[in-house]
Amino acid sequence: MRNAWRWTALLAVGSCVWGLTARAATDASRPLVSDSHGKELAKAVTTITGVAISPLLGVGGVGAYDYFTTPREKKEQLPWYAHVTFWLPALLLVGLVAAKDAFGTVLPPGVKKPFDVAETVENKITGLIAAGAVVPSIAAVFHSTVAGSSHAHLGFASAGLATIDLMPLLNILTVPLAVAMFVLVWLVGHVINVLILLSPFGAVDAVLKSARTSLLGLLVIVHRINPVIGAALSLIIIVIAYFLAGWSFRLTVFGSVYVWDFITGKRKRFKPLPNANWMFTARKIEKTPIRTYGKFTKTEDGRWTFEYRPWLFLQRRTLLLPQAKYAVGCGLFYPEIMIVDGEKTKSLLVMPPRYKGHEKEIAQAYAITDVRDTGLLKGIKAIWRWFTRNLFGRESKQAAAAAAT
Secondary structure, eight states: OHHHHHHHHHHHHHHHHHHHHHHHHHHTTSOHHHHHHHHHHHHHHHHHHHHHHSHHHHHHHHHHHHHHHSOGGGGGGSOGGGSHHHHHHHHHHHHHHHHHHHHHTTSOHHHHHHHHHHHHHHHHHHHHHIIIIIHHHHHHHHHHHHHTOTTTTHHHHHTTOTTOOOHHHHHHHHHHHHHHHHHHHHHHHHHHHHHHHHOOOHHHHHHHHHHHHHHHHHHHHHHHHOHHHHHHHHHHHHHHHHHTHHHHHHHHHHHHHHHHHHHHTGGGGOOOOSSEEEEEESSOBTTBOTTOEEEEEEOTTSOEEEEEOGGGTSOOEEEEOOOSEEEEEEOSSOOEEEEEETTEEEEEEEOOGGGTTOHHHHHHHTTOOEEEEOHHHHHHHHHHHHHHHHTSSOOOHHHHHHHHO
16 A cells, blocks of 8 residues: 555656656647757756755856846846845855855764754755745746637647646646655655764765765756756656655755754753653664654563654554563764673664763663663774773773673
């Protein structure tokens, strides 16, 4: 049932976008007026996709392009994002972010993370602005182009659907369709920011940013060469984003919780509950995918369960966690619940940053006796113990106790 729903939704969205792309291709072979219509349709599809990949750069770039290509007597009719007061500060901010990424490759992880958090918040805000204000104005091209052409149905005829005239339906669904396209692509693009938050290495951050910027640049170049091919490439990106929607949505939720805990300093006024605490799955557990957000609970018979709602609002599901030896891991940015197998450990659940500093309380609530350092925190403490022992000839009581443990 779930796969049938996904394929039905994909077929509906794909049919609409395919019809628009086919319409653009058909119009491109007609006289000058229709050629303009086809190019405007292709431009609208490509622009929405490009803005979704990187909202601030996309909206600023589109605004600057419209500003410089519009005759002076018509500049007053441009939308707000095409005015200098918006696109110039937007592009300057993009430049500052690029400088942060360039210098971030040589900075320690803890120094760069606050700026990464700020950029993630910016991406969410500009994404909301683009979805609510910019995308509908771009999508208006669909309606105006279709309404202004007496051959609107021929786009579908060329696609082999001559007996089906979907243009009246498209007149109603243009803005919702455009916003849906934008959200699908934006979710995947926003995942780049979340992955940067999770990554402790500046070089990895630079690679992720370069990949996103390269995709946006490729889309612009292809559109300039041939608008119809650019629209087809946009359709491919939208389809890929559709199949990645669940994964990107879960990572977006993870990043949102992470950022909220960080900027509000929630851990300072937070107390874990004795039986039910919100966590994320650190791996796929049976049919429950990675990064699923839910409650880690303990039943009356002592078994541990993970309760969650797919997409945060669907029917509640309960996952029975395996019986094993567990440990609470103290990470540099957030704790985790691990399964211990001899000297090997396997991360099972990841806690939000608000639980940082409350590892012993979590261990006590779930009757876990093993609390240990993990990841970067373990390495940093090991380096500190080495320095204090070899350079200063002594070892602090805390370091000695940690080493003994």
